[in-house]
Amino acid sequence: RKEVEQDPGPFNVPEGATVAFNCTYSNSASQSFFWYRQDCRKEPKLLMSVYSSGNEDGRFTAQLNRASQYISLLIRDSKLSDSATYLCVVLGGSSNTGKLIFGQGTTLQVKP
Amino acid sequence: NAGVTQTPKFRILKIGQSMTLQCTQDMNHNYMYWYRQDPGMGLKLIYYSVGAGITDKGEVPNGYNVSRSTTEDFPLRLELAAPSQTSVYFCASGIWGAGQETQYFGPGTRLLVL
Numbered sequence: 439r440k441e442v443e444q445d446p447g448p449f450n451v452p453e454g455a456t457v458a459f460n461c462t463y464s465n466s467a468s469q470s471f472f473w474y475r476q477d478c479r480k481e482p483k484l485l486m487s488v489y490s491s492g493n494e495d496g497r498f499t500a501q502l503n504r505a506s507q508y509i510s511l512l513i514r515d516s517k518l519s520d521s522a523t524y525l526c527v528v529l530g531g532s533s534n535t536g537k538l539i540f541g542q543g544t545t546l547q548v549k550p
Numbered sequence: 551n552a553g554v555t556q557t558p559k560f561r562i563l564k565i566g567q568s569m570t571l572q573c574t575q576d577m578n579h580n581y582m583y584w585y586r587q588d589p590g591m592g593l594k595l596i597y598y599s600v601g602a603g604i605t606d607k608g609e610v611p612n613g614y615n616v617s618r619s620t621t622e623d624f625p626l627r628l629e630l631a632a633p634s635q636t637s638v639y640f641c642a643s644g645i646w647g648a649g650q651e652t653q654y655f656g657p658g659t660r661l662l663v664l
Contacts, residue, residue: 446590470651481640481655482593525592529651535600536581536646537608538653540592 439464444526444541452549455516459544461509461526470529471502473511476543477522485511485524516548552576554656556641562662563631571626571659573641581644582624583608583653584616586637593640599624631663 444461451457463471471488486493488500488509499512509526526541557572575582580601585593585608595608599618613635615627624643628635638660644653 442592472651481657483655484652487651535598535606536583536644536651536653537595537598538583538593540585540594542590542592 440541441465441530441539442526442528442541444544446542446544448545448547450547450549451516453516453518455548456512456514457516457546458513459511459524459526459546461511461541461544463507463509463526463528463539465528465530466504466507468528468530471500471509472527472529472538473498473500473509474525474527474540475522476525482525482540513546516546518548518550521546521548554641554643554654556639556656556659558659559657560660560662562664563628564664565631565633567631568627568629569631569661571628571639571641571661573624573626573656574622575624575641575643575654575656576622577643577654578621579643579645579654580621581646581653582618583642583644584614584624584626585640585642586610586635587640587658588637596626596639628661631661633663635661636663637661 473485474482475485476482523543530539583598584596597616641656642653
């Protein structure tokens with residue numbers, strides 16, 4: 439079983455749609471979780487951290503369910519500029535190394 | 551403030567050749583990382599460093615070596631290049647702990663081994 443698993447998609451949605459991505463992780467001891475965004479042939483960039491209580495940043499909402507070991511990302515009112523690959527990321531090992539484990543990514547294509 | 555810079559942007563190697571991928575950061579981060587990303591896949595950690603003089607293996611270290619003589623630089627050495635090392639290589643630096651958790655990535659080096 440992969441340490442971090444995502445549905446690779448692609449998710450094709452019209453502008454204005456709401457789309458949700460899920461991600462599962464295998465290590466129940468994991469403490470820190472993130473969503474990164476990666477545009478085609480570019481480097482990943484941090485989109486948002488995921489906190490236990492859930493957190494929101496504009497049109498983006500991240501949720502963590504520790505009991506089921508999954509993380510979600512909700513994007514409301516999709517824009518064309520949201521088209522990218524979204525990487526679910528979990529901190530592996532102890533926090534003093536900062537070692538991140540990446541899922542393979544979920545591709546989102548927002549169409550006019 | 552350049553952030554994380556990587557050179558070269560693109561390189562073609564013949565099987566058995568060697569090369570060094572350069573990575574420099576100007577944010578005074580202690581933590582630095584090397585990842586590879588194969589097509590359609592997530593990033594896999596090759597090596598990482600928690601400070602100058604300290605390096606450790608990640609998930610896929612075979613065929614690579616690193617050194618960290620300064621805070622700013624974290625070069626990745628490929629010895630005896632193989633086609634399996636064809637990939638995009640990303641260097642990152644980061645802050646961890648004390649409520650700050652993030653990694654900043656360089657633009658990547660695309661390597662083709664023929």
